[in-house]
Amino acid sequence: MPLRGLFAAFRGLRGPPVHAKLMPDDEGMMGVADPHGSLRALLPKLVAFARVMLGDAEAARDIVQEAAARALAAARVPSDAAAYRAWMFRIVRNAAVDEIRRRRQPDADVHAMADLWRFDDARIAKITVQQGLTMLGVEHREIISLIDIAGFSYSDVAAMLGVPVGTVMSRIARAREALLAAIDASAVRPLKSRHG
């Protein structure tokens, strides 16, 4: 009905802000009546994904905001929630890759591999992982963030990157080994818990 549409347009003009608090367990899956209905819930993971890709929280926020604006302006939007989620991550990934190319920073990849079989697990903590991720190359950061932060399955990632599932399987294994090596090489040590 035109009048309803007009009222809705005026509500839109007032521009209710879309706030996103970080919620690690938030799956971001909502109904598809509004194709962008799940965008708000996706934002924290999109920012986290972009932050790992870029190693820069502010730049990550900027590209996610830009990607969201681009998505909202898109003429064709996936109606299925899962497809919408993959589409949003693809937009952010492409923007992050462009930003990395623009910066032309040398890839600070860790080539050493950790001894996974005798690794000191006490060194694995949020702080050391964050530090370690910054020392990885783009390919390793990308595969870890897609699987462990965005929560995509191997087949989703394979489709997104255009590689076989077997390649994803070997890539994530190598990336985690590299991350453990980076943690091992880092001077950052997690504080020991008083409660053991």
Add this chain to the structure above:
Amino acid sequence: MDSGRTRDLEKLNALVDGELGPAERAAIAARLATDRDLASAYATLARLKAATAETTEDCPTIVLRRPWWLAVRRHAAAIAACIVLVIGGVVLLKQAWLAEQSRVSDAVEGPTEIKLASLPAGTTIPRLDTAGLKLINLAFNPDKIPLFTATYRGPHGCRLELRGWPVGADVPAASGTSLHRWVAGTLAYELTAHGMPDWRFRLISDAAEQQTRVGSDPGRIDRRLREADRSAPPCLG
């Protein structure tokens, strides 16, 4: 690292990620129960995965605001429809107003009646178009009585006849269900109708009579004819 360990490592990662099928999962689980290195590696990977997921907790908050033009574009069809409706309404109202003005102008300022040079001076043939009655025939003979006979017809079968003759002539009444006679100047007029409701005939005959009189009010004539035109019923008879 040998290829066997590499395959084990990939399997362990897939196990941590929940990507193994039931058979592979059972096989690696059986080995985890006996191989301490494998079990240690599994624990390390599981802890690493959990710690990586935790890194999302302190990401900066995003505040997005939909650009106003997106809201406009999203509801473009509704807005366009409303604009079309408004413009269409304005155009229709303007057309209706112009038509009304035209009718009023025609009725009030334009020539309402017909004057014929071949008839005696002052002879007037009224126009009843505003009431929906068209003059379809006019017969006149200056040497006979009546001098003229005008016939009007409406869209619903209404028919009126107007006759005129010099005052003083003895003219029998014409047949019809309604009849109105009057004198204006040197002429006597007679308007007759068949099957027309009295209220409508009175309005039309008054308008006709006014048109034959000198100095009559054009506004009054117009109002009479308009009222006669409103919800005009068909003439029966």
